[in-house]
Each structure stands twice: as structure tokens, then as C-alpha cells.
Amino acid sequence: MQPLTVEEIKNAVSGELITGNPRIKVENICTDSRKIAKGDLFIALIGEKFDGHHFAREAVEKGADGLIIDRKVEIDSDREIFKILVNNTTKALQDLANYYRNQFEELKVIGITGSSGKTTTKDMLAGVLKEKYSILKTEENLNNQIGVPLTLLSLQGKEEFAVIEMGMSASGEIRTLARIAEPQIGVITNVGPAHLQDLKTIQNVAGAKGELIAELPEDSLAVLNYDNEYVREMKEKFKGNNLIYFGFNKKADIRAVNVNDNEQNVCFTVQYQNQKKDIKLNIPGKHNVYNALSVIAIAREFNIGWEDIQKGLLNFDLTTLRMEIIENNDIVIINDAYNANPLSMKAGIDVLCKIAKSRSFAVLGDMLELGDIEKEAHRKVGHYVADKNIDFLITVGKLGQLIAKGAKKKGMNAEKVIGVKNNKMAAEILTNHLKKNDSVLVKGSRSMGMEEIVELIIKK
Numbered sequence: 001m002q003p004l005t006v007e008e009i010k011n012a013v014s015g016e017l018i019t020g021n022p023r024i025k026v027e028n029i030c031t032d033s034r035k036i037a038k039g040d041l042f043i044a045l046i047g048e049k050f051d052g053h054h055f056a057r058e059a060v061e062k063g064a065d066g067l068i069i070d071r072k073v074e075i076d077s078d079r080e081i082f083k084i085l086v087n088n089t090t091k092a093l094q095d096l097a098n099y100y101r102n103q104f105e106e107l108k109v110i111g112i113t114g115s116s117g118k119t120t121t122k123d124m125l126a127g128v129l130k131e132k133y134s135i136l137k138t139e140e141n142l143n144n145q146i147g148v149p150l151t152l153l154s155l156q157g158k159e160e161f162a163v164i165e166m167g168m169s170a171s172g173e174i175r176t177l178a179r180i181a182e183p184q185i186g187v188i189t190n191v192g193p194a195h196l197q198d199l200k201t202i203q204n205v206a207g208a209k210g211e212l213i214a215e216l217p218e219d220s221l222a223v224l225n226y227d228n229e230y231v232r233e234m235k236e237k238f239k240g241n242n243l244i245y246f247g248f249n250k251k252a253d254i255r256a257v258n259v260n261d262n263e264q265n266v267c268f269t270v271q272y273q274n275q276k277k278d279i280k281l282n283i284p285g286k287h288n289v290y291n292a293l294s295v296i297a298i299a300r301e302f303n304i305g306w307e308d309i310q311k312g313l314l315n316f317d318l319t320t321l322r323m324e325i326i327e328n329n330d331i332v333i334i335n336d337a338y339n340a341n342p343l344s345m346k347a348g349i350d351v352l353c354k355i356a357k358s359r360s361f362a363v364l365g366d367m368l369e370l371g372d373i374e375k376e377a378h379r380k381v382g383h384y385v386a387d388k389n390i391d392f393l394i395t396v397g398k399l400g401q402l403i404a405k406g407a408k409k410k411g412m413n414a415e416k417v418i419g420v421k422n423n424k425m426a427a428e429i430l431t432n433h434l435k436k437n438d439s440v441l442v443k444g445s446r447s448m449g450m451e452e453i454v455e456l457i458i459k460k
Contacts, residue, residue, distance in 0.1 A: 001026075001027055001028055001029065001100070001153055001154060001155070001156070002027075002103070002155075002156065002157050003025040003026065003027050004025065004026050004100070005022065005023055005024065005025055005026075006020060006021065006022045006023070006024045006025075006026065006066065006082050006084070007022035007023065008099075009026060009041070009068075009084065009096060010022065010084050012095055012096045012098075012099035012100075013068065013084065013086050013091075013092035013095050013096050014086065014087075014092075014095065015068065015084040015085055015086040015092065016084065016085045016086075017082065017083070017084055017085075018072070018083050018084070018085050019080075019081065019082060019083045020066060020080060020081060020082020020083060021080065021082060022082075024065065024066070024082060026039070026040075026041045026065070026066065027039060028040045028041070029041050029043060029093075029096070029150070029153050030042055030043070030059070030064070031043050031045050031052065031093065031146065031150065033052070033055035033056075033058045033059040033062070036058075036059045036062040036063060036064050037062075037063060038062075038063035038065075039063065039064075039065050040059075040063065040064045040065065041064065041065065041066045041067070041068065042055075042056065042059035042060075042064040042066070042067050042068070043067075043068040043089055043092065043093050044056055044067060044068065044069045044070070044073075044089050045089050045090055045093065045146065046070075046089060046090070052089065053069060053070075053071065053073055056069065056073045056075060057073075057075055060075050060077050060079075060081055061077075064081070065079070065081065065082065066081060066082035066083065066084070067081065067082075067083045067084070068083075068084045068086055068089055068092050068093075069083060069084070069085060069086070069089065070085070070086055070087060070088060070089050071085075072085070090145065090146070093146065093149045093150075094145070094149050094176070094180050096149070096153070097148070097149030097150070097152040097153050097180050097181075098149075098152075098179070098180045098181075098182070100152060100153055100155065101152045101155070101162075101180070101181060101182060102182070103157075104155060104157060104159075106160065107155070107159060107160065107161070107162060108160060108161045108162070108184055108185065108302075109161075109162045109164060109181050109182060109183040109184060109185070110125065110161060110162070110163050110164065110183055110184075110185040110186075110187065110298065111164050111166050111177070111178060111181060111183035111185070111186050111187070111212050112125070112163065112164065112165050112166065112186075112187040112189070113165070113166040113167070113168070113174055113187070113188060113189070113209050113212050114187075114188050114189025114190045114191065114209060114225075114231075115189070115190055115191050115192040115193075115194045115205065115209070115341060115343055115344075116189065116190060116192065116194070116287075116341060116343045116344040116347065117189035117190060117287060117288075117290065117291050117344075118143075118165050118166075118167070118187075118189050119143075119165060119319050119322050119338070120283075120288060120291050120318065120319075120322055120323065121187060121189055121291040121294055121295060122137055122138055122163050122164075122165045122319075123137070123316050123317060123318050123319055123322075124291055124292060124295045124312075124313060124316050125137075125163050125187075125294075125295045125298060125299075126163045126316065126317075127312040127313065127315060127316025127317065128295055128296075128299045128304060128308070128309055128312030128313060128316070129161050129163065129298075129299070129302075129304070129312070130312070131304060131308035131309075131311055131312045132302075132303075132304050132308060133160040133161050133302075134158050134159050134160050134161075135159055135160065135161045135162070135163060136151070136154065136155055136156075136159045136161070136162045136163070137162070137163040137164075137165075138151050138163065138164055138165040139151070139319075140319065140320075141167075141338075142165075143164075143165040143166055143167035144167050144168075144173075144177075145173060145176060145177070148164060148166065148177045148180060148181060149180055151164060152164075152180070152181060162181070164177075164181050164183065166178070166181075166212060168195070168208055168209075169195045169198060169369065170195070170198045170199065170208070171199065171204065171207065171208045171211075172208075172211070173208070174208055174209060174211040174212050175211040175214070175215060177212075178211060178212050178215035178216075179215060183212070183215075183216065183220070184216070184217065184219070184220045184221065185216075185220060185221045185222075185223065185298060186212045186213050186215075186216050186220065186221070186222050186223065187223045187224075187294050187298070188209055188210070188212065188213065188222075188223075188224050188225060188231045188234060189225060189231075189290065189291065189294065190225050190228045190230075190231060190290070190343065191205055191206045191209055191228055191230035191231055192205070192228075192341060192342060192343035193205070193341060193342050193343070193370060193373055193377060194341035194342075194343070194369065194370070195208075195369050196369065196370045196371035196372065196373055196374075197368075197369040197370065197371040197374075198369070198371070199371070200371055200372070202230065203230070205230075206230035206231070206233070206234070209230075209231075209234075210234045210237050213234045213237045213238050214237040214238075214239075216238065216239065216240060217239070217240070218239045218240045218241075219240060219242075220240050220242065221240070221242045221243075221244070221298070221301060222234075222235075222238045222240065222242070222243045222244070223243075223244050223246065223294045223297050223298060224243065224244070224245055224246070225245075225246060225247055225290060225294070226245035226246060226247035226249050226251060226252040226253075227247035227248055227249050227252070227290075228247075232245070244297045244301075246290065246293035246294050246297055247290070247293070248289075252293075253272070253297070254270065254271070254272040254293050254296060254297045255270075255271050255272075255293070256268040256269065256270060256271075256289045256292075256293055257269050257271060259286060259289055261284060261285065261286050261289075261354055262284065262354060263284060263354050263355035263356070263357065264282075264284060264355070265280055265281055265282050265283065265284060266280075266281050266283070266284055266285060266286065266288060266289060267279065267280045267281075268289050268292075270293070270296055272296065272297070272300065273300070277306050279292065279296070279309075279310060279313065280310070280313070280314065281313055281314070282313075282314050283318070283323060283325070284325075284351050284354050284355055285323065285347060285350060285351045285354070286350065287347040287350070288323075292313055295309075295313070296309055299312075319338075320335075320338075321335055321336070321337045321338035321451055322336060322338050323335075323336050323348070323351065324336070325355070326454070326458070328457070328458050329436075330436040330437060331434050331435075331436070331437075331438050331439070331440065331457075332355055332356075332357075332438075332439040332440070333439075333440045333442065333454055333457070333458075334348065334351060334352060334355070334439070334440065334441045334442065334443075335442055335451060335454045336348045336441065336442065336443045337442050337443060337444060337448075337449075337450040337451040337453075337454065338446060339445055339446045340364075340365070340367045340443050340444050340445050341367055341370070342367065342370075342377045342380065342381060344443070345364065345367065345381050345384075345443060346381070346384055348441050348443045349362060349381075349384055349385060349388055349390065349441065350388075351441070352388075352390065352439060352440075352441040353388050353389075353390070355439050356439040357437045357439065358435070358436075358437035358438055358439070359391040359392065359435070359437075359438045359439070360390050360391045360392070360438075360439050360440075360441075361390075361391065361392045361393075361394065361430065361433075361434070361438060361439065361440040361441070362385055362390045362392070362393050362394070362440075362441050362443075363394045363395075363396065363426055363430065363440060363441065363442045363443070363450070363453060364381065364385070364393070364394075364395055364396070364400060364403050364441075364443055364444060365395070365396040365397050365400050365443070365444020365445065365448040365450050366378075366396070366397035366398065366399035366400050366444055366445055366448055367381070367399065367444070367445055368399075368445040368447060369445075374399065375399075375402055378399050378400070378402035378403045378406065379402050379403070379405060379406035379409070380406060381403050381406065382402065382403040382404060382405060382406020382407035382408070382409070382410065382412075383406050383407070383409075383410040385403070385406075385407045385410075385412065386406075386407045386408075386410035386411055386412040387410065390412075391416060392416050392417075392418075392433070393407050393412065393416065393417045393418070394418050394419075394420065394426050394429055394430070395417075395418070395419045395420070396420055396421070396422065396423060396425075396426050396444060396448060396450065396453075397421070397444070397448060400419060400444075401419045404417045404418075404419045423448075423449065423450060423452040423453045423456070424452070424456065426450075426453050427452070427453045427456035427457050430453070430457050431456075431457055434457070440457075442454050
């Protein structure tokens with residue numbers, strides 16, 4: 001972060017400086033008192049299960065020079081601490097991030113959202129752009145109302161692109177993120193059944209995701225999945241004229257043909273602007289072709305050559321727990337435990353089918369926040385497992401039992417379907433059954449913590 005004066009920060013957050021020197025400069029923002037470093041500004045956020053004001057004293061003791069707070073907090077300190085009083089500390093963080101983002105007039109911000117694939121797309125795009133440009137990208141899961149501002153506040157000023165992943169669970173959240181980040185490029189990977197507990201219908205999910213496109217300025221670029229009807233219709237939300245559709249459909253502006261998806265990679269031919277180029281990805285899965293097409297469209301728009309595109313797509317850094325392929329004792333493990341919805345579950349199962357040299361094991365946990373379609377969605381995943389002739393199915397959790405029931409009802413051998421209550425039980429079953437050349441998919445919603453299964457079977 002480039003230095004900001006306390007006065008600048010106070011004005012950016014519409015706050016009141018109640019103590020301290022307005023000329024002091026701040027070079028780092030922190031919202032976690034456990035990670036405070038000397039000289040930091042600590043913003044006392046309030047969440048469902050915590051109140052940062054309770055940790056303000058600890059933050060100062062660890063070296064924080066100042067606080068943003070929504071109430072007066074008495075701190076005994078030998079040092080002069082500045083305090084900025086605001087109405088809402090989360091809003092203050094967001095306003096400060098927007099102010100800071102606008103210090104860099106030449107910066108191009110790319111917003112990426114969708115029901116699935118947004119993290120991989122973000123990683124791919126960052127990998128390709130950095131072949132020619134200096135970039136910042138969203139790290140780990142910093143894609144929400146707190147994470148996006150923190151990502152923007154980590155800009156150093158040298159970056160030419162910021163690749164920002166935008167997640168949401170309710171209407172209005174993407175709009176807020178777009179107004180903070182002010183992207184000039186927007187990408188929608190797809191829309192499917194996710195977050196239905198609050199949003200109720202896929203149409204509402206599409207409306208929430210489409211907030212990104214609606215917020216783009218007239219001179220921006222929208223990159224949309226033509227093959228997904230909900231995304232395709234977002235054209236109506238776009239104020240600009242520079243729109244690129246990607247997909248397999250002949251009507252897409254950039255499309256993939258001759259797709260060869262195997263156990264280690266996927267190869268395809270890109271057709272774009274009267275050009276045909278062969279592309280290879282070092283990760284399997286047809287769904288990753290969609291991700292790559294959106295990346296290629298943006299790369300070409302910013303004059304990145306085909307050779308650099310291919311290099312970037314072969315060497316990008318994939319965020320952990322996303323389709324992470326691990327080879328351990330002659331067993332292949334697909335660690336896709338970060339999150340799950342019906343779209344991404346099916347994509348993971350497809351990859352398992354592709355990479356399996358011998359027996360295939362699908363270890364699937366609860367998919368959460370699906371609202372009224374919850375039960376039917378889990379049963380349908382079970383049907384899909386049976387249709388794909390997976391050799392063994394292990395389900396984890398209460399909803400996972402519905403996956404098991406769906407698989408058995410579709411004809412999967414009941415002896416090869418096991419439902420368990422927790423990750424340790426699943427790991428124990430795998431340890432007792434896995435043999436050389438077997439392949440395992442581990443996938444479930446974030447709160448299921450199914451990476452624990454991967455850790456346990458690797459230790460064995």
C-alpha cells in the first residue's frame with residue numbers, strides 16, 4: 001500500500017478525527033488484531049460472531065498507530081494513537097478501498113463472478129496477463145465485502161491490472177463490490193443453482209450476478225458465457241457496446257472446437273476473429289475450456305500474443321482446494337474441497353471419470369445454501385454418479401445421504417455406496433479400500449472442511 005495521511009483517510013471514510021495527528025502517514029491496513037504490525041491502522045469490523053472493538057486494545061499493544069471505530073474506545077498507551085470515528089466500520093473500509101483504488105488512473109480492474117469457475121478463471125487470467133503486464137489478483141478467498149476492499153488496499157501502484165474475484169450470497173452484494181472496485185472489464189463464467197437459500201430461484205441468482213454487468217461503464221468490456229442462457233441474456237443489462245460472447249456454440253464470438261479432454265490435460269482449438277489456434281491446458285475438464293476462452297478473449301483485447309497466452313495457460317498458479325490434483329503412493333486425488341454446488345459437483349465428477357485409470361471413488365459432502373431445491377439437487381447428483389459409472393461413492397453429512405439414495409435409486413450397486421457422518425470416517429474407509437492406480441474426488445461445501453479427508457489419507 002502506498003502511504004496515505006490520516007487526513008486523507010478521515011475524509012475518504014467521512015469520519016471524525018477524535019484524537020491524533022492528521023499528518024501521520026499510514027502504510028498498511030489491518031482488520032485482524034492477530035496480524036497487526038507496527039504502524040498499522042486497525043479497522044474494528046463487526047461481524048456475526050465478533051466485534052473488532054473488543055480487540056482494539058490488543059491491536060494498539062501490538063503496535064497499531066491508529067484505529068477506525070464506530071464508538072469511543074479508551075486506550076491506555078504511551079504512544080499517541082489516532083482514532084477516526086465513523087458510523088459503520090465495514091462501510092469505512094469499503095469507502096477507503098474505493099478512494100485508494102481511484103488513486104491509480106491507469107489501472108485496469110477486471111471483475112469476475114459466476115456460480116462456478118470464477119476462481120480458476122481469475123487464476124488463469126492472472127497467469128496470462130502477467131506474461132506482459134504487472135498484475136494484482138485476489139488471493140485465496142478474499143472475494144467478499146471485506147476481502148475485495150483488502151485486496152484493493154494491497155495495491156502498490158505499479159500494477160497495470162487488478163484481477164478481482166467477486167463472490168456473493170445475496171442480492172446487492174455484487175453491486176456493492178462493483179461500486180468499490182469500479183471494474184472496466186466484467187466476466188460472468190456461468191449461472192446455476194447456488195445460494196438459493198436466500199435467493200430462492202436461479203433467475204434471482206442471475207439477477208444478482210448480473211449486477212456486475214449493470215455497473216460497468218459505457219466504455220467497458222463485458223465477457224459473457226453464450227452457452228448459459230442466464231448469462232447470455234445479461235447483454236440487456238450492459239450499457240456499452242464492447243461485448244464478447246464465449247462458448248462452444250457457433251454463435252459465440254470466441255469458441256472452442258476439437259476438444260480433447262483426457263486424464264491429465266485438455267486440448268482444443270480456439271476460433272476467434274478469423275484466427276484458429278491450438279491451445280493446451282495442464283488441467284483436465286471441459287469446464288476449464290470455458291474459463292480459458294474468457295481469458296483468451298481479454299488477453300487478445302489487450303494485445304497479448306498467442307505464444308504468451310499459451311505460456312500463461314500452462315503455468316498459472318491454481319488456488320488451493322480447487323481441482324488440485326495430487327499423486328500420493330500411486331493414487332490420484334482430486335482435492336476440490338473448497339466449495340460445491342450442483343454445477344461444480346458434476347464438473348468434478350466429469351474430471352474424475354477422465355483421469356481414472358483404474359477404480360474411481362467419489363467422496364461427496366453436503367451442498368449448502370440450496371434452499372427449496374436442496375433435497376432434489378442432492379438426489380440428482382447421486383443420479384449423475386450412477387450414470388457416470390463411478391465405482392465407489394462415499395457421502396459425508398446429512399444431505400450427503402440423499403446423494404447416496406439418489407445413486408442407489410438410479411441403479412448403482414448398494415454395496416458400493418457408503419454414507420458416513422464425518423470426514424474421519426470417510427478417510428478411514430478410503431484408507432482401507434484404496435489400491436494402486438485408484439482415483440479419488442473429494443468435494444463438498446466449504447463448511448464441510450473436506451480437505452481434512454485429503455490430509456488424512458495422505459498421512460497414511
